[in-house]
Amino acid sequence: MWSSRYSVFKLADLITEHLPISAEVSALVFYHLRDFPTKGVPMYRPDRYPRNWQQLARACKERANWQCEECHVTQGTERISRHTGAVYTVYLHAAHTMLHDTSNPDPALQALCPTCHGLHDWQLRKQEEQVRYEQRKHQLLLASRK
Numbered sequence: 001m002w003s004s005r006y007s008v009f010k011l012a013d014l015i016t017e018h019l020p021i022s023a024e025v026s027a028l029v030f031y032h033l034r035d036f037p038t039k040g041v042p043m044y045r046p047d048r049y050p051r052n053w054q055q056l057a058r059a060c061k062e063r064a065n066w067q068c069e070e071c072h073v074t075q076g077t078e079r080i081s082r083h084t085g086a087v088y089t090v091y092l093h094a095a096h097t098m099l100h101d102t103s104n105p106d107p108a109l110q111a112l113c114p115t116c117h118g119l120h121d122w123q124l125r126k127q128e129e130q131v132r133y134e135q136r137k138h139q140l141l142l143a144s145r146k
Contacts (some may be wrong), residue, residue: 048102056109057094064111069090070120073113093117101122 028102050056066075068090075092095117097108112120 002146014070045102050103050105050107052105056107060094060109061092061111064092066092066114068116069109069110070112070116095120 032119061075067073073090075090077090078087079090080087090113092111092113094109095112096102099121100108103105110120
């Protein structure tokens with residue numbers, strides 16, 4: 001498969017660096033790569049998650065009956081990538097419903113497939129970017145009135 005010496009981010013960069021793709025597609029590629037069956041590869045930034053993260057994630061997936069809560073694909077289903085044509089196995093993610101909620105000991109979670117998780121996080125980041133833009137406009141407007 002691929003060498004464990006490459007990080008997930010490095011793999012995403014290697015795959016997408018020469019492609020004219022949008023941020024949405026880049027996010028989707030990242031989420032597809034992040035859940036290849038990689039035994040022994042540590043979780044990304046485990047210090048950001050509660051100590052009982054594995055139990056929370058499992059409970060979330062069991063509550064959803066091991067199906068994506070958006071597109072209803074079942075864990076273990078094989079899909080064909082629209083971008084590369086490669087066959088991959090779907091592994092569900094326990095996705096935070098709110099961005100940056102990783103330190104919460106009792107987070108609101110959703111069971112999502114890699115595609116839906118990437119799209120969900122991308123939409124949350126776009127909303128966050130819009131809020132920051134509006135805040136900055138407001139600050140500049142107030143500063144110009146002094």
